[in-house]
Amino acid sequence: MQKSKLHPRRPKFQLSAIARLELRTRIGGSLAEADPSGDWAAVLMTLQTDVRCLGPKGERTVPLANFIKDAYTTELAHDELVSEVIVRIPAKNSGGAYLAFKRSAPVYPTASAAVQLTMDGDTCRDVAIVLGCVGLTPIKVKEAEPMLRGVQINDKAISAAVESAHAAADPQSDMRGSAEYKRTLVGALVKRAIEIAVRRARGEQVEVSHIYA
């Protein structure tokens, strides 16, 4: 029943950085589960992603940002399934990066950050930043977007985005670290992800992977 549809023109994400090999194509189930520590939702929220929900009353399309309501809670009714995940092609001169900080390969991240940028020369034309594992749902750092849009991506602009990420994060202390530690960590991930996304938007091949403790 489930049919995940990533557009054939590959976004400039390195998909191998997401989950382990056997989980990389399990997108519909991951979104339906809405685990706050999952990788896919954070990444796909930086792109224009819609989720098709199929039930006895027919099919409807829900933007991913509205699909995830809370931890382990989605817009799906009890009799609906995810039938399709639609990801739109990013504009020309776009690049993205997803970085997760993990204690080891098979565990969920302590914190993660996804960034998608469109550049116009040295100027950022569009940007989306989403934090993972530092709240009950993926957190879109909306305050950072106007700070980066229309400006040159320099250290000052990145620092402002990092400050916004610190403010937007809502982590809980647990076995993976204290709330304060996760807040600091996610800021560092945002900084690094912005830098990589800019380089990819300029056409550079940048190899990155999960970061391990």
Ligand SMILES: Cc1cc2nc3c(=O)[nH]c(=O)nc-3n(C[C@H](O)[C@H](O)[C@H](O)COP(=O)(O)OP(=O)(O)OC[C@H]3O[C@@H](n4cnc5c(N)ncnc54)[C@H](O)[C@@H]3O)c2cc1C
């Ligand atoms: C050892 C291990 C390591 C993992 N590592 C990672 C990781 O690094 N990163 C990460 O993001 N995730 C990780 N996961 C979680 C994994 O990503 C998800 O379990 C997987 O993506 C879910 O996809 P699935 O299709 O297998 O769904 P399932 O695991 O089969 O289902 C998950 C939930 O969603 C429901 N469901 C499944 N498909 C649909 C559908 N089409 N419509 C509605 N509901 C549906 C199921 O009923 C169930 O409640 C890990 C899981 C395990 C067991």
